[in-house]
Amino acid sequence: KAGVTQTPRYLIKTRGQQVTLSCSPISGHRSVSWYQQTPGQGLQFLFEYFSETQRNKGNFPGRFSGRQFSNSRSEMNVSTLELGDSALYLCASSLLAGGSPYEQYFGPGTRLTVT
Amino acid sequence: KNEVEQSPQNLTAQEGEFITINCSYSVGISALHWLQQHPGGGIVSLFMLSSGKKKHGRLIATINIQEKHSSLHITASHPRDSAVYICAVTTNYGGSQGNLIFGKGTKLSVKP
Numbered sequence: 001k002a003g004v005t006q007t008p009r010y011l012i013k014t015r016g017q018q019v020t021l022s023c024s025p026i027s028g029h030r031s032v033s034w035y036q037q038t039p040g041q042g043l044q045f046l047f048e049y050f051s052e053t054q055r056n057k058g059n060f061p062g063r064f065s066g067r068q069f070s071n072s073r074s075e076m077n078v079s080t081l082e083l084g085d086s087a088l089y090l091c092a093s094s095l096l097a098g099g100s101p102y103e104q105y106f107g108p109g110t111r112l113t114v115t
Numbered sequence: 116k117n118e119v120e121q122s123p124q125n126l127t128a129q130e131g132e133f134i135t136i137n138c139s140y141s142v143g144i145s146a147l148h149w150l151q152q153h154p155g156g157g158i159v160s161l162f163m164l165s166s167g168k169k170k171h172g173r174l175i176a177t178i179n180i181q182e183k184h185s186s187l188h189i190t191a192s193h194p195r196d197s198a199v200y201i202c203a204v205t206t207n208y209g210g211s212q213g214n215l216i217f218g219k220g221t222k223l224s225v226k227p
């Protein structure tokens with residue numbers, strides 16, 4: 001099976017712009033979670049989607065949003081980019097959501113640089 | 116205080132040494148995960164455990180639910196084990212298992 005894929009892998013944007021990142025989960029996985037990793041804050045949870053519904057959201061401003069499509073692919077969007085949004089954005093997929101925890105499989109990440 | 120604490124932050128070992136990385140947490144959990152991150156960013160899940168002990172090759176993970184503590188052991192360490200090891204927990208509230216809370220990571224360097 002193909003692993004989790006994320007596009008693009010690298011991205012450079014300017015302050016004030018918006019950006020959309022994409023994540024394709026492992027075939028058959030219906031849950032997708034997004035995480036932000038920065039040198040200062042480490043890894044932090046952004047949001048989780050299951051069957052096109054957002055199930056949980058981390059403590060991030062409303063500029064960060066996401067969605068999931070019927071084929072389980074997910075996108076996240078950051079509007080009005082700030083320098084502090086420069087980070088590695090990781091998505092992870094798992095078989096199910098809720099109930100017993102399942103192992104998460106991570107994508108390679110998208111490295112976003114905001115100038 | 117972070118909800119997930121790891122120690123040590125940095126660890127340098129000689130090839131062949133036995134390595135232990137510790138993780139303590141302060142929240143209720145349904146599972147604890149050990150992750151490995153190599154330079155370049157990719158994260159690999161090593162273990163997910165909710166009780167007892169798991170072994171995979173030279174890696175062993177243990178968890179003590181009562182003490183809210185887990186350890187990751189690497190036997191006969193090798194330079195290819197050099198990476199950042201991250202402890203993360205799935206909390207047992209909210210019905211969501213995608214909300215991982217992460218430790219800051221332990222950077223391991225194994226010298227030949």
